[in-house]
Amino acid sequence: MAGLSYVHGASDRPLIGTTIGGLFDETCAAHPDRLALIVRHQGVRWTYAELKARVDAFAAGLIALGLNPGDRIGVWAPNCAEWTITQFATAKAGLVLVNINPAYRLSEAEYALNKVGCRALVTAVRHKSSEYLSMVRELRDAGRLPKLETVITIGDDPHRGCLSFPHVSNTATRADRARLEAIGPTLQFDDPINIQFTSGTTGFPKGATLSHHNILNNGFFVGEAIRLQAGDRLCIPVPLYHCFGMVMGNLGCVTHAATMVYPAEAFDPLAVLEAVSAERCQALYGVPTMFIAILGHPEFAAFDLSSLRTGIMAGSPCPIEVMRQVIERMHMPQVTIAYGMTETSPVSFQSGCDDSLEVRVATVGRVQPHLEVKVVDEAGRIVPRGQPGELCTRGYSVMLGYWDDPERTAEALDAAGWMHTGDLATLDADGCCNIVGRIKDMVIRGGENVYPREIEEYLYGHPAIQDVQVIGVPDAKYGEELCAWIVLKPGEVLAGEAVRDFCRGQIAHYKIPRHIKFVEDFPTTVTGKVQKFAMREAMIAELDLVLEKTA
Helix, strand or coil, rough: CCCCCCCCCCCCCCCCCHHHHHHHHHHHHHCCCCEEEEECCCCCCEEEHHHHHHHHHHHHHHHCCCCCCCEEEEEECCCCCCHHHHHHHHHHHEEEEEECCCCCCCHHHHHHHHHHEEEEEEEECCCCCEEEHHHHHHHHHHHCCCCCCCCEECCCCCCCCCEEEEHHHHHHEEEHHHHHHHHHHHHHCCCCCEEEEEECCCCCCCCEEEEEHHHHHHHHHHHHHHCCCCEEEEECCCCCCHHHHHHHHHHHHCCCEEEEEEECCCCCCCHHHHHHHHHHCCEEECCCHHHHHHHCCHHHHCCCCCCCEEEEEEECCCCCCHHHHHHCCCCCCEEEEECCCCCCCEEEEECCCCCHHHHHHHHHEEEECEEEEEECCCCCCCCCCCCCCEEEEECCCCCCEEEEHHHHHHHHHHHCCCCCEEEEEEEEECCCEEEEEEHHHHHEEEEEEEEEHHHHHHHHCCCCCEEEEEEEEECCCCCCEEEHHHHEEECCCCCCCHHHHHHHHCCCHCCCCCEECCCCCCCCCEEEEEEHHHHHHHHHHHHCCCCCCCC
């Protein structure tokens, strides 16, 4: 198999064979006085013993409401202490936590809550321009949430038709607590425990259903890869509703008795700088756009980041130049790159702290322990090393399926248990993976396959360019043409022709973008992932392009 694109993660570290609640209790018992959670915007500083007391109280309160193992309960809120309490309380009670995207609006929330049949919902009253409680009331009053029985609001204030978070925590009886204790041993680590909606470019979101075993082990091995230690403080500015926050962040910390640090309700580069400096964090997570914003903040130099040593940059392709600056200017010599997807809990590949700079900036590292990966062609056959194809993953991390959606589950998971990611990748001779792009993002220009990532990496080398995204747009002559959206560094001025001149003679002529658009930022999801489909739609409208219809 040496010449073929197949790797497996051999490891002498066994998988964790317990539930999230079981592991949480073990950590709390072993490290009761160690700081577990710091939430700067709420003034929260709880030890593991204090966090456990709050988790157990809320879990018993949920049982008192009549919720049973297997029932679904949504959480719709920005990063806060209550989110974390809910995460561990639902796991201990055997409830399936349903992550609702904080950016969702009326129809999206209605779809998500009804798709999985949520009986209860924990929600913030509002956040920024999102009036969560008002939206829930509008849907309930119109009879559009028939299965939702209980709404629990975050905060002390009472709200009509709702229970407050403290009320639920304070009303559990001794019998409820006894039932909670009895539930724990009945839970199995393969039970579904979490549903996360993955947004596609078309159709309704799919509810990736994840087990204790999926996400607990992934959190642990991600923490191992960054050498997270007991007592380390991990700054988590990524959203908890996503795997990056609740799995790689929260579960990574709990499996290592480290401290979860939330700098703000949502990403704010200044809040991150303040949190890392004031709390002396050893690790930091973020997507590339977050690191770019932190590095570019006008007050960056005023903060002491020397406590940092490690972390993860993931969520989308990581620009080489940004990675270098994170290592040098943010004192993160052990920062790693991670790659994965919600359906694989999420991480499949990760670079190591001792990997060379080249490996860490040019690849997404090696396969995670206990996982298998292969790269296949359109016929499903494994391709030779170095040849691009679709990345497929198999192992403990692969989701149970999409909730109540056997057809789309069958499209993603084949009969042999392989998760087809939709990502184009190559594996080199050392087993390191390079993500070439999304299959759907690949541009076919005049019969030539063009991978936007390659062009983006080249353009990052221009001294005036801060960020760039390359997409394909319809073209009557070539089928598709390349279009680059470019964010310039502050104070820089650049013309489109100068960008093309920078490319001429350096990359193949068919890879030089014909269309160039200078922008302030890119359309992104709440987690910072760039939405190339939205860029493509905008360019089609702007250029008045129409896809040729063929018979």
